[in-house]
Amino acid sequence: MAKTLYQLAIDSKNDTEAVEKILKAFKPKIKKSLQQTKFQNRVDIEQELELKLISIIKMYEVDELDGFWRFYERQNHYKESYKVVK
Amino acid sequence: MEKNNDCYKFRKFIEENKAFLNNPIIKDFLSKKANYQLLKQSICDPTCQNKEQLDQAFRGFYFNIRFTAYISSTLYFHAINLDKKIRKLNYQFPIMLDQPVKEDSDMSLKDMTIYHEDFELKSDNILDYITDSKIYEAVKRLTPNQRHILYLVYIKGWTDSEVGKHLKKSQQAVSKSRNKALKRIRGDLNITLEKCIL
Structure with a gap:
């Protein structure tokens, strides 16, 4: 079974194959983004975007993401602070 | 339960x-x-x-x-x-300068970049070239001969010796009267030589 994106992102910190898989998964998005650009520049920009994507994958802090209960607390906290402002 | x-x-x-x-x-x-x-x-x-x-x-x-x-x-x-x-x-930083600006025009970027001066002031009186009113007054007070030398040197861009040849004078005489004219202009404008250099 294919790994989930989450698993791949965790692995990608020290596994270039995982990076490649994520890159492949987002390839259509890159192609779509290129439609905004001039035809002559596309190949260059495609390369730049891939580089950018790799740096994002490497930089992204997977562990800092909220778990369910953390998310729950945060939402409630946000609501309360919103009430106070109101 | x-x-x-x-x-x-x-x-x-x-x-x-x-x-x-x-x-x-x-x-x-x-x-x-x-x-x-x-x-x-x-x-x-x-x-x-x-x-x-x-x-x-x-x-x-x-x-x-x-x-x-x-x-x-x-x-x-x-x-x-x-x-x-x-x-x-x-x-x-355009790579090509001589391609047409638009598809069906014969103008290129190169033609547009080169500066064409259509209007050229043609006058052999130096007073016509001066835009500053104070300098105009000062130059007006010079002798016609001095004005003519200033015209030849500063408008036409001749050298002192060229002017001398044209007026049948020595280069030294031209230089002297030119410097005198400049000195008088400076005096009229209340500018000392040091200030002038600044």
Whole structure:
């Protein structure tokens, strides 16, 4: 079974194959983004975007993401602070 | 009996957190049967393990949303920005200068870049070239001969010896009267030589 994106992102910190898989998964998005650009520049920009994507994958802090209960607390906290402002 | 009691806890949780459960992320997350079961489990039976399981499942789900959204918008805007940058560079440093500006025009960038001066002042009186009123008055007070020398040197760009040849005078004489004229202008404008250099 294919790994989930989450698993791949965790692995990608020290596994270039995982990076490649994520890159492949987002390839259509890159192609779509290129439609905004001039035809002559596309190949260059495609390369730049891939580089950018790799740096994002490497930089992204997977562990800092909220778990369910953390998310729950945060939402409630946000609501309360919103009430106070109101 | 105990089980019923625990599920009451779950019902209470749902009752109390309607707004939270209506959050689109949570709603989507719980629309999966397995996740819903995990939540139920972790409320009915709040052990560390159950909570951790729920957290993990949620993290995977939440990550998908966050990461995809982040990458999508980054790629989108980065593509546009890069394209803008390249276009700007091409505009500032064009590779071809002699291609037509528009498809069916015979003008090229090269023709437009070269500066054509259509208007040229043609007068052999130096007074016609002066725009500053104070300098105009000062030059007006010079002798016609001095004015003519200033015209030849500063408007036509001749050298002193060329002027001398033209007027049948020595280069030294031209230089002297030119310097005298400049000195007089400076005197009229109340400018000392040092200030002039500054």
